[in-house]
Amino acid sequence: MTSLHSHLLDAATAELTESAAPARIVEGDPTCSEWVIVDTTDLEIGVWEVTPGVFDSVKQGIGEVVIFLFGRGRIEHSDGSVSPIAPGAVVEFLPGWTGRWIVEETTRKLYTIYSAPVASE
Known part of the structure; x- marks a missing residue:
């Protein structure tokens, strides 16, 4: 039987390359x-x-959804709200989002970035 997946990994321990x-x-x-x-x-x-x-x-022309695997800190959004950086936390950054990352401990995330026009308010 042919496998339908091409990758099988533990995202928390997968070996990464410098970026x-x-x-x-x-x-x-x-x-x-x-x-x-x-x-x-x-x-x-x-x-x-x-x-x-x-x-x-800044998320110009893209959106992103992240799931934090490990780490500690916070994300301060330009609207004044704050999201925790903690294992299991899920954060969505809509196209046009701006903010600040305060990373207190090495942080790893699984991410999905998608192309999209900036959301209008």
Whole structure:
């Protein structure tokens, strides 16, 4: 019988490769690593890890849904709300989202990024 899956992994322990650091570092020297599992024109799914630090983020023309596997900190959204970085937490970043990541312990997430126009208010 032919298998219908091409990857089988434990996202919490999968070996990742070095990737670019966050573009807008505010404090510290965070470094990143990742494994891109799916990458098509409109969709990217993968595992991403970042070491402690503070950085700003913008989701221009894309949205993202993340599930945190481990780590600790918080995400401060531009509307003043705060999301925890903690194992099992799920956060959605709508297209056009802006905010700040405060990473207190090395953090790993499973992510899905999708192309989308900026949501109008």
